[in-house]
Amino acid sequence: MSAKTDLALRKELAPLQGTPLLEMCSVRIGHALFGIPITHVLEIVGGVCPQAVPLAPEFVGGLMHYRGDVLTTVSLRHLLALPYREGRHDILVLESAGGCFGLLVDSVGEVLTVSTADYEPNPSILDERRRALFAGAYKLKEGLLIMLDSERLDPMRLAASAV
Amino acid sequence: MDELTREFLIESQEGLDRMERCLTDLEERPRDADLLGEIFRSVHTIKGTTGFLGFTRLEKLAHAGENLLGLLRDGKLSANRSIITGLLQLMDALRGILRIIETHNHEGGSGDRSEDGGAVADKDAQLISLLHELQHTEAAPAQVHAAVNNAAAARPVAQMFDAAGASALEPATDLASPRTGTSAASDSTLRVDVMLLNRMMNLVGELVLTRNQILQATSLDPSLAILTRRLDMVTADLRESVMRARMQPVANVFSKFPRMIRDLSQLLQRKVRLVMEGQETELDKSLLEAIKDPLTHAVRNSLDHGIEPPETRIAAGKDPEGTLRLRAYQESSYVIIEVSDDGAGICVEKVRRKAIERGLIATERAAVLGERELLQLIFLPGFSTAEAVTSVSGRGVGMDVVKTNVEKIGGKVEIDSRPGKGTTLRLRIPLTLAIIPALIVRSLKQSFALPQGSLSELVHIPSERAATAIEWMDGTPLYRLRGQLLPLIFLDRMLSPLVRPSSVAAKSKAEGAVAGEGFIAVLDADGRRFGLVVDGLADPEEIVVKPLSGVLKSIGLYSGATVLGSGDLALILDPGSIASRAGVTMRTQEEQVKSAQGEREDEHETDMIGSRYLLVEIAGRRAAVPLRDVLRIERISFSRIEYVGYRPVLNSEGQLLPVEDSGGVLAAAGGDPSAQVVVVVCREGNRQVGIAVSHVFDVAAGSELFEAGSQHRASGVTLLNDSVTGVVDLDSVAPLPLGSGGEVEPSEWAAETMA
Numbered sequence: 001m002s003a004k005t006d007l008a009l010r011k012e013l014a015p016l017q018g019t020p021l022l023e024m025c026s027v028r029i030g031h032a033l034f035g036i037p038i039t040h041v042l043e044i045v046g047g048v049c050p051q052a053v054p055l056a057p058e059f060v061g062g063l064m065h066y067r068g069d070v071l072t073t074v075s076l077r078h079l080l081a082l083p084y085r086e087g088r089h090d091i092l093v094l095e096s097a098g099g100c101f102g103l104l105v106d107s108v109g110e111v112l113t114v115s116t117a118d119y120e121p122n123p124s125i126l127d128e129r130r131r132a133l134f135a136g137a138y139k140l141k142e143g144l145l146i147m148l149d150s151e152r153l154d155p156m157r158l159a160a161s162a163v
Numbered sequence: 164m165d166e167l168t169r170e171f172l173i174e175s176q177e178g179l180d181r182m183e184r185c186l187t188d189l190e191e192r193p194r195d196a197d198l199l200g201e202i203f204r205s206v207h208t209i210k211g212t213t214g215f216l217g218f219t220r221l222e223k224l225a226h227a228g229e230n231l232l233g234l235l236r237d238g239k240l241s242a243n244r245s246i247i248t249g250l251l252q253l254m255d256a257l258r259g260i261l262r263i264i265e266t267h268n269h270e271g272g273s274g275d276r277s278e279d280g281g282a283v284a285d286k287d288a289q290l291i292s293l294l295h296e297l298q299h300t301e302a303a304p305a306q307v308h309a310a311v312n313n314a315a316a317a318r319p320v321a322q323m324f325d326a327a328g329a330s331a332l333e334p335a336t337d338l339a340s341p342r343t344g345t346s347a348a349s350d351s352t353l354r355v356d357v358m359l360l361n362r363m364m365n366l367v368g369e370l371v372l373t374r375n376q377i378l379q380a381t382s383l384d385p386s387l388a389i390l391t392r393r394l395d396m397v398t399a400d401l402r403e404s405v406m407r408a409r410m411q412p413v414a415n416v417f418s419k420f421p422r423m424i425r426d427l428s429q430l431l432q433r434k435v436r437l438v439m440e441g442q443e444t445e446l447d448k449s450l451l452e453a454i455k456d457p458l459t460h461a462v463r464n465s466l467d468h469g470i471e472p473p474e475t476r477i478a479a480g481k482d483p484e485g486t487l488r489l490r491a492y493q494e495s496s497y498v499i500i501e502v503s504d505d506g507a508g509i510c511v512e513k514v515r516r517k518a519i520e521r522g523l524i525a526t527e528r529a530a531v532l533g534e535r536e537l538l539q540l541i542f543l544p545g546f547s548t549a550e551a552v553t554s555v556s557g558r559g560v561g562m563d564v565v566k567t568n569v570e571k572i573g574g575k576v577e578i579d580s581r582p583g584k585g586t587t588l589r590l591r592i593p594l595t596l597a598i599i600p601a602l603i604v605r606s607l608k609q610s611f612a613l614p615q616g617s618l619s620e621l622v623h624i625p626s627e628r629a630a631t632a633i634e635w636m637d638g639t640p641l642y643r644l645r646g647q648l649l650p651l652i653f654l655d656r657m658l659s660p661l662v663r664p665s666s667v668a669a670k671s672k673a674e675g676a677v678a679g680e681g682f683i684a685v686l687d688a689d690g691r692r693f694g695l696v697v698d699g700l701a702d703p704e705e706i707v708v709k710p711l712s713g714v715l716k717s718i719g720l721y722s723g724a725t726v727l728g729s730g731d732l733a734l735i736l737d738p739g740s741i742a743s744r745a746g747v748t749m750r751t752q753e754e755q756v757k758s759a760q761g762e763r764e765d766e767h768e769t770d771m772i773g774s775r776y777l778l779v780e781i782a783g784r785r786a787a788v789p790l791r792d793v794l795r796i797e798r799i800s801f802s803r804i805e806y807v808g809y810r811p812v813l814n815s816e817g818q819l820l821p822v823e824d825s826g827g828v829l830a831a832a833g834g835d836p837s838a839q840v841v842v843v844v845c846r847e848g849n850r851q852v853g854i855a856v857s858h859v860f861d862v863a864a865g866s867e868l869f870e871a872g873s874q875h876r877a878s879g880v881t882l883l884n885d886s887v888t889g890v891v892d893l894d895s896v897a898p899l900p901l902g903s904g905g906e907v908e909p910s911e912w913a914a915e916t917m918a
Contacts, residue, residue: 069709070724158714159713
């Protein structure tokens with residue numbers, strides 16, 4: 001709970017600072033570390049068991065109940081071609097131009113402050129699928145923070161690009 | 164667009180709506196001062212505000228109309244047909260301009276110098292001069308001195324405007340007194356954004372869910388029972404209030420019919436009297452929008468094909484003036500809208516001929532069809548082409564469109580017609596779309612919701628019969644339902660595309676795989692009938708429909724999702740899409756006819772299900788309940804039965820149903836809260852009652868019994884499956900003692916039952 005209020009506070013402060021520092025919500029899938037700008041994140045919901053939707057596109061992780069709405073979730077594991085993981089998940093509720101959706105991840109980590117100076121766009125050797133998915137990376141001391149953004153993860157967009 | 168203009172648009176629209184209503188009434192009561200005052204006020208308000216906002220085109224038109232109306236209101240002119248037509252034209256023109264302002268934020272016409280603008284200005288000028296002419300030519304019968312008339316005519320137009328403008332001021336003052344009454348009414352109402360209402364509805368849906376979860380979580384803790392009860396009641400009340408906030412009277416749709424009928428009857432040379440009843444009946448706003456078109460269609464049909472020209476009517480010995488009746492009323496959770504006329508009715512012979520001609524039905528089949536089945540033929544899509552209409556004296560124009568539109572919102576269309584007497588079209592519209600009753604089914608270890616509207620019956624297949632009950636026609640599963648083959652769709656197989664009986668091996672495997680208990684939900688979707696095989700059933704629930712995201716909508720099988728009382732999510736199945744996906748097509752005409760015959764039991768019975776009964780056992784005795792009154796059958800645990808005094812009641816979705824227990828079924832189960840009892844919930848007039856029964860057997864057709872040696876119908880008994888069976892008299896179930904004065908607080912009697 002305190003993490004959430006902390007997050008909300010930072011969200012408010014972020015535009016005031018006016019420095020080239022950005023705040024990223026870090027999430028973990030397997031061993032890789034991913035980041036999403038906290039301005040895209042509406043809420044973090046933990047321990048959710050999404051309801052499967054038969055016949056849905058494979059990247060759909062199921063449905064979740066969120067504040068009176070039924071949200072479609074996107075399984076980041078599936079997008080990265082990782083095996084399906086049973087049980088409860090953490091979900092980031094993201095907002096994109098097409099509306100809200102949930103992003104199913106293994107676990108949500110802390111909020112990291114990164115400097116724009118450390119940013120690198122997608123390298124050219126990245127395959128096409130991942131190039132469409134990732135938005136570059138930040139070089140951190142402990143490794144790379146691969147950037148995701150809500151527009152690229154929007155289910156409608158994923159459905160359109162899926163073969 | 165600024166706030167002021169928006170306000171002005173809404174207000175003016177309402178004013179014009181009022182004016183429209185009054186104008187058609189004015190035709191009957193041309194000297195009614197109240198009506199004239201009302202019309203004058205609408206136009207005057209528009210004129211006043213437009214001048215302020217700078218809409219000169221509107222102002223000019225409104226001004227010209229006001230002059231004419233001023234004379235009418237002061238009794239210097241009396242309204243006749245051409246004046247009313249002129250005023251209606253004025254109203255249309257004003258509406259048109261308002262629409263332009265709404266979309267373009269300027270009124271068009273005079274401002275721009277384009278050709279278009281010129282044409283518009285010409286049209287305006289024409290209308291204004293028409294309104295001027297009307298002021299003079301019709302003045303004579305209204306006892307105005309010819310001299311005044313001439314003088315007025317001779318005066319240049321500019322002066323006329325001045326004179327009328329001055330007279331326009333004084334009515335405003337004498338209108339002040341009646342206004343105080345109306346302003347009080349407007350003070351007590353408030354304009355609310357529909358978006359906000361939708362949001363509220365959403366939140367109330369949330370609350371209902373939370374309540375359901377709390378009810379489940381606290382059911383074992385008696386100390387919380389009273390509190391949760393209260394929460395239950397408050398939530399139910401709140402939900403109803405918010406739903407009511409979305410309701411609008413059907414008058415909003417009905418109000419445009421007087422004008423339409425006036426125009427159409429002039430065009431078609433008919434004399435028509437319009438009678439409207441139950442205009443205060445309320446319906447959800449979105450549904451009201453949805454029935455506008457079907458209803459217009461139905462009314463137009465009645466005028467075009469129902470009511471005959473006056474000469475024909477006189478020849479048939481009828482009043483030359485036909486009557487078109489629009490009636491709205493509420494019946495349990497439906498609003499019924501009837502469009503009936505006393506016209507020629509539908510000649511079933513012509514329908515029969517036409518259907519054969521168009522290849523909709525085989526000749527030999529047509530020969531054996533009864534009236535009721537023939538009437539249903541007019542809802543077939545092929546029946547609605549223009550040629551069919553003109554050569555058939557009954558209805559026919561796009562009746563399939565009416566039917567599909569109404570069914571799209573979960574409603575039903577019924578038709579009833581007597582040759583020479585008239586036709587009645589009945590639209591059954593659900594009260595709201597946001598919350599629908601649904602049956603929760605289980606398949607693939609998860610829950611799905613099936614809208615009750617398309618569910619016609621449920622068939623239970625016990626595990627010992629599972630292997631034989633379903634028959635296979637080379638890989639296609641079928642079930643014999645009362646002697647007819649019903650195509651089956653296995654929900655689990657449809658939803659897991661990996662199992663496809665394509666090869667021979669897979670097919671035999673698929674055919675053999677049916678094992679264990681199952682249920683067949685017999686569904687009726689857009690005229691396609693099929694059975695959906697599911698693994699299990701849960702209780703029916705009132706579900707709050709939540710929209711799905713675009714990605715999931717495009718799967719096509721789900722119409723939405725909902726959160727169940729247990730907190731689980733369930734997808735709402737769309738029976739129509741399931742049928743299409745599985746390739747269930749519209750039944751061939753022959754099949755349709757066959758099934759219609761199967762359902763038809765009595766040639767003379769006008770109401771098809773009127774003679775069908777639900778056969779039940781009440782404490783060892785067989786009894787029959789008229790099927791048309793049966794709403795649902797509930798199997799509940801005895802603990803859900805509560806008592807008001809000695810009367811057993813069932814609290815179903817916030818409604819209290821008195822439960823009739825003449826056979827002592829409840830008494831026999833008494834004391835054991837885990838015992839299961841079956842309650843048949845029936846409709847009796849405007850209320851619902853439950854009947855406690857031991858078993859439900861079947862649906863059977865009853866035959867009327869006649870007393871030996873007389874033609875008196877024996878009441879209260881019927882012949883079911885060749886044995887005389889008593890019919891349960893729903894009328895005799897006494898109402899609950901919950902009068903407005905002595906209302907029993909539910910929490911109190913809940914406490915009583917616990918003690």
